[in-house]
Each structure stands twice: as structure tokens, then as C-alpha cells.
Amino acid sequence: MSNALAGFQTTFISLLFDPDARSELTTQPAFAVYRNTVMSGCIDALQANFPSVARLVGTDWFRDAAATYVRAQPPHDGRMLMYGATFADFLTAFEPARGLPYLAGVARLDWLWIEAHTAADATAVDSAWLAQLPPEELGALRLQTHPATRWRLFDDLPIYSIWAPNRAGIDNADDIVWQGEGALLTRPVDAVGWKPLDRAGSAFLDACAAGSLLAEAAGAALDACPSVDIATLLSRLLSAGALICPISNKEGLA
Amino acid sequence: MLSGLGFKAEHFESALACAAEGMWFEVHAENYLVAGGPRLHQLEAIRALHPLSLHGVSLSLAGDAPLDTAHLARLSSLARHIEPALVSEHLAWSAWNGIKVPDLLPFPRSDEALRRIVSNIDQMQSALGCRVAIENPSHYLRIDGHAWDEIGFLAELVRRSGCGLLLDVNNVHVSSRNLGFDAFEYLDSFPAESVMEIHLAGHTMDPALGDSLLIDSHDAPIAPEVWALYRHLVERIGTRPTLIERDGNVPAFGELLSECQLATTELRRVSELSGQPS
Numbered sequence: 063m064s065n066a067l068a069g070f071q072t073t074f075i076s077l078l079f080d081p082d083a084r085s086e087l088t089t090q091p092a093f094a095v096y097r098n099t100v101m102s103g104c105i106d107a108l109q110a111n112f113p114s115v116a117r118l119v120g121t122d123w124f125r126d127a128a129a130t131y132v133r134a135q136p137p138h139d140g141r142m143l144m145y146g147a148t149f150a151d152f153l154t155a156f157e158p159a160r161g162l163p164y165l166a167g168v169a170r171l172d173w174l175w176i177e178a179h180t181a182a183d184a185t186a187v188d189s190a191w192l193a194q195l196p197p198e199e200l201g202a203l204r205l206q207t208h209p210a211t212r213w214r215l216f217d218d219l220p221i222y223s224i225w226a227p228n229r230a231g232i233d234n235a236d237d238i239v240w241q242g243e244g245a246l247l248t249r250p251v252d253a254v255g256w257k258p259l260d261r262a263g264s265a266f267l268d269a270c271a272a273g274s275l276l277a278e279a280a281g282a283a284l285d286a287c288p289s290v291d292i293a294t295l296l297s298r299l300l301s302a303g304a305l306i307c308p309i310s311n312k313e314g315l316a
Numbered sequence: 317m318l319s320g321l322g323f324k325a326e327h328f329e330s331a332l333a334c335a336a337e338g339m340w341f342e343v344h345a346e347n348y349l350v351a352g353g354p355r356l357h358q359l360e361a362i363r364a365l366h367p368l369s370l371h372g373v374s375l376s377l378a379g380d381a382p383l384d385t386a387h388l389a390r391l392s393s394l395a396r397h398i399e400p401a402l403v404s405e406h407l408a409w410s411a412w413n414g415i416k417v418p419d420l421l422p423f424p425r426s427d428e429a430l431r432r433i434v435s436n437i438d439q440m441q442s443a444l445g446c447r448v449a450i451e452n453p454s455h456y457l458r459i460d461g462h463a464w465d466e467i468g469f470l471a472e473l474v475r476r477s478g479c480g481l482l483l484d485v486n487n488v489h490v491s492s493r494n495l496g497f498d499a500f501e502y503l504d505s506f507p508a509e510s511v512m513e514i515h516l517a518g519h520t521m522d523p524a525l526g527d528s529l530l531i532d533s534h535d536a537p538i539a540p541e542v543w544a545l546y547r548h549l550v551e552r553i554g555t556r557p558t559l560i561e562r563d564g565n566v567p568a569f570g571e572l573l574s575e576c577q578l579a580t581t582e583l584r585r586v587s588e589l590s591g592q593p594s
Contacts, residue, residue: 065380065428066424066426066428067380067423067428068380070423070424071380071409071421072412074412075412075417078417087457087459090456090457091522091524091525092456092457092494092529093456093457095456095522095529095531096419096421096456096457099418099419100418103417103418103419104417104418107418136415136416137415137417137418138414138415138416139387140346140373140374140375140410140411140416141347141350142346143346143347143350179350179353180350180351180352180353180355181351181352181353182351182352183351183352183353184352209351209352210352210353252353252354252357253354
């Protein structure tokens with residue numbers, strides 16, 4: 063591709079992302095239109111994709127940080143809805159965010175929201191479905207996580223308690239307990255919903271995602287937290303629409 | 317299909333219920349290239365009641381590289397699912413060496429560029445199994461190395477690839493002011509028989525340079541100059557599906573529908589003049 067068109071495009075791209083670069087093209091004031099459109103389009107996308115981060119730090123701080131990210135890691139997908147997969151990692155190492163140790167975790171949950179929002183559709187199973195199964199079949203039952211179900215544990219920080227109100231556009235409570243916690247995001251139909259998640263719930267979902275039998279997933283939850291009430295845990299996950307039955311897809315076991 | 321609107325999620329209920337004759341909707345395909353979820357569900361609901369056009373903004377037909385096959389596969393899959401009335405893309409590039417920028421970038425219209433774009437349009441049309449309409453972009457920069465003027469270039473693309481054209485009248489107005497050419501002359505020499513769709517949108521002046529640099533911002537009502545160009549165009553070429561685009565400062569659905577009705581009125585008038593069914 064060593065030809066004039068390729069050369070033009072290589073030059074143009076480097077001029078776009080380096081605000082100090084100069085050439086015959088940039089001597090025209092109109093070149094700024096392209097620089098502005100590209101930069102604001104990327105930053106707008108990040109602001110749309112990470113609303114909880116933006117709400118916590120304010121628009122000016124967010125857009126400055128986003129501009130640094132755009133220059134370091136421009137989009138690699140034409141779908142701007144999918145831009146920012148590495149934004150949380152960037153924030154972890156971003157010096158001005160050092161005093162905000164929770165920010166990267168909040169960005170991770172905003173990203174899981176995007177994943178849940180755009181994931182494939184499937185029919186979640188509920189408690190009524192489970193109740194009509196013959197008890198002798200429960201041991202051989204394999205529940206899978208719904209394609210839109212996302213979960214993550216944060217060991218040291220109350221990321222869920224910080225993220226959830228900001229995602230909903232309201233201020234944080236004053237009484238956040240400064241300890242690790244987990245988050246569950248689900249989208250059984252259209253709307254993404256979320257709940258806190260403990261170690262037992264996370265271990266149960268990990269096991270389901272790995273293809274374990276229901277009994278094995280319950281065992282994994284008990285290993286993570288010996289005092290867990292499996293019936294309550296399962297009912298909570300089912301009511302959130304976190305699970306599907308891949309074999310039956312709600313028609314009963316094959 | 318008379319005049320249509322760019323679909324906005326916040327207008328979903330109104331769009332669904334809209335009973336205006338000849339109404340249709342267009343979306344940026346990229347916003348719907350997802351595995352599932354509410355975006356696709358909204359699109360399916362709109363498609364069940366109205367014709368739908370898929371307008372691509374990131375395929376980078378003028379990039380000096382083959383198309384992104386993963387992106388093209390997602391677009392084809394959406395098109396098979398939605399069965400759009402129209403599919404379109406731009407005479408521009410936006411991808412290079414793995415970087416994708418949210419803009420439509422210019423290039424020298426050389427023989428080399430022509431061969432590359434024909435090849436990319438072939439690839440797109442083969443994957444989608446339909447004729448696609450290629451849109452004239454807005455211009456801001458003077459670029460060296462043009463071997464073709466834009467209309468000659470577009471006509472040659474049509475001849476070699478069998479594609480159609482999407483004529484954006486606001487882009488013609490913006491470009492004519494920025495580069496200094498006559499917009500009416502441009503419209504008069506545009507290959508009329510290849511026009512599958514017309515776009516209308518608003519623009520703004522550059523905050524620093526004023527009306528010596530117009531920006532194709534899609535965030536304002538359609539300007540009187542652009543309406544005048546549109547009337548002139550459809551009197552010459554006849555009726556075509558006409559889209560009102562608004563991407564910023566999006567008003568209530570009713571306000572956009574009023575703009576849409578202005579275009580429909582023009583289409584009906586032209587149709588009556590020529591005895592052509594609209």
C-alpha cells in the first residue's frame with residue numbers, strides 16, 4: 063500500500079491526533095474542523111458510555127481525562143457505543159485520578175452496563191419454572207448465566223454503593239461502609255437492572271458460567287461463604303433474570 | 317416513501333404512532349450493530365410499521381484498504397434481519413491502520429482512489445446483496461491531487477460498480493460556501509437518474525471564522541438557502557425519498573415532523589407538475 067492515497071491517509075491521521083503537528087493541510091483553519099469533530103466525537107462517546115464516572119468527577123475533569131485517553135488509545139471500532147473497553151485500566155494508572163481510588167471500579171461497572179445493554183437476547187427462567195421441575199431432575203440441572211448477565215467482585219472498595227446511585231443520577235449517601243462488595247447487572251428483556259452481589263453469589267454465577275450442575279454451583283457458593291442460604295440466593299438470582307436454562311429454554315428439561 | 321426522519325430513541329413512541337403518508341425512518345447502522353437488547357427491539361418495532369433506511373457512517377469506503385470484514389458481516393446480518401428499503405454510505409474514509417475516527421474524511425480524487433473505492437463498493441454490495449447509495453460529503457479543506465471533480469468521480473463510481481447515489485443538499489451548500497463553487501451548477505450536473513435518496517439538514521457557522529466556514533452540524537433547522545436548492549433539485553430530477561437529519565439540539569418529534577411535511581409538500585407539488593406519482 064505504498065502509494066499516494068495511503069501516504070495521504072497516514073499523514074492525515076497523525077495530524078488529527080497530534081494537536082501540535084503542522085503541515086500544508088493544517089495551515090488551513092478548516093483543518094481544525096476535523097480535529098474538533100474527531101476529538102469531540104470520541105469524548106462525547108466516552109461521556110455517554112461512562113456516565114457514572116462523569117457524574118462523580120464533573121464534566122470538565124472528565125473531558126480532560128477523556129482527551130488524554132483518546133490520544134493514547136483512539137477507537138478501533140466504528141461503533142462508538144463500544145468505545146472505552148480499556149478506559150477503566152487507563153484510569154487506574156492516570157495520575158490525576160490517584161486520589162480517587164474507586165474511579166476505575168466505577169468505570170468497570172459502567173462498562174459492564176454497556177455489555178449488558180448490547181448482549182444477545184435470551185429467555186430468563188424464574189422461580190415458578192424451577193418449582194414445576196420434578197425434584198429428582200434438579201441434581202442434573204445445568205443453569206447458565208443469561209448472555210446479558212455481568213458480575214464482578216471488588217475486594218477492598220464499596221464500588222457498587224458508589225456506582226449505583228450515580229448511575230441512577232442521584233448523590234451518594236453519607237454512610238457508605240468502606241469495604242469490598244460485588245455487583246450484579248442483568249437485562250432479562252430491555253432494561254439493565256442491578257443489585258449488590260456477595261461472594262457466594264459470585265461463586266455461584268462463576269460455576270454456572272463454567273457449565274457446572276446446579277448442585278456443583280451450590281457447592282461453590284457454600285465454599286465461598288459457608289453460611290449462605292442457597293434457596294434465598296437462587297431465588298434472588300432468578301428474580302433478577304440472571305439465569306437461563308440452555309437445554310430447555312423454559313420448556314422443561316429435555 | 318416521501319419524506320422521512322432520522323430516528324431518535326427519545327422519539328420512539330411518536331415515531332411508532334406516526335401516520336403521516338409516505339413516512340419512513342433512517343438510522344446510523346453503527347448504533348444497531350449489537351447482538352440484542354432494547355436498541356434492536358426498537359428498530360424491529362419501527363420496521364414493522366415503516367420503511368427503514370440503514371445509513372452507514374464508518375465503513376471507510378475511501379480508505380486505501382479492504383473493508384473491515386467483521387464490521388461488514390455485522391452490517392450484513394443487520395440488513396438481513398431488518399430488510400431495509402435503502403442502504404447508504406459515504407464517499408469518505410474514517411479507518412486507517414486499525415484506528416477508526418468518528419468523522420468522514422476527505423481524500424484526493426485520483427484514479428487510484430477511484431479503483432480502490434469501486435473495489436470497496438463491490439465488496440459492500442456483494443456482502444449485502446443490494447445496490448447501495450453513496451453520499452457526497454461536506455468539504456472544508458482544499459486538497460491537492462484531485463484528478464476528478466466530485467460529480468465526475470461519483471458518476472464513474474456508478475458506472476463501474478452499479479451503485480446509486482445519495483445527494484445531501486446541505487452538504488452541497490456547505491461545501492460550495494467553503495470551497496467557493498456554485499451549488500446550483502453542482503446540482504444541475506449531478507447524475508439525476510442515479511439518485512436514490514436526498515438528505516436535508518441544518519448547519520452552523522464556525523464560531524471563530526463565521527460564515528466563511530460553514531459546519532455540517534445537523535443541529536439546527538434546515539436553512540432557507542438549502543430549501544431553495546432542494547426545490548430547484550426536485551423540480552429538475554423529480555421526487556425522491558427525502559430525509560430530514562437532526563443529530564444535535566434535537567427538538568420534539570412534532571417540530572421535526574413539521575420540517576418533514578415541508579419536504580413532502582415540495583414532493584407533492586413536483587409530482588403534480590410532472591404528473592409523476594410521488
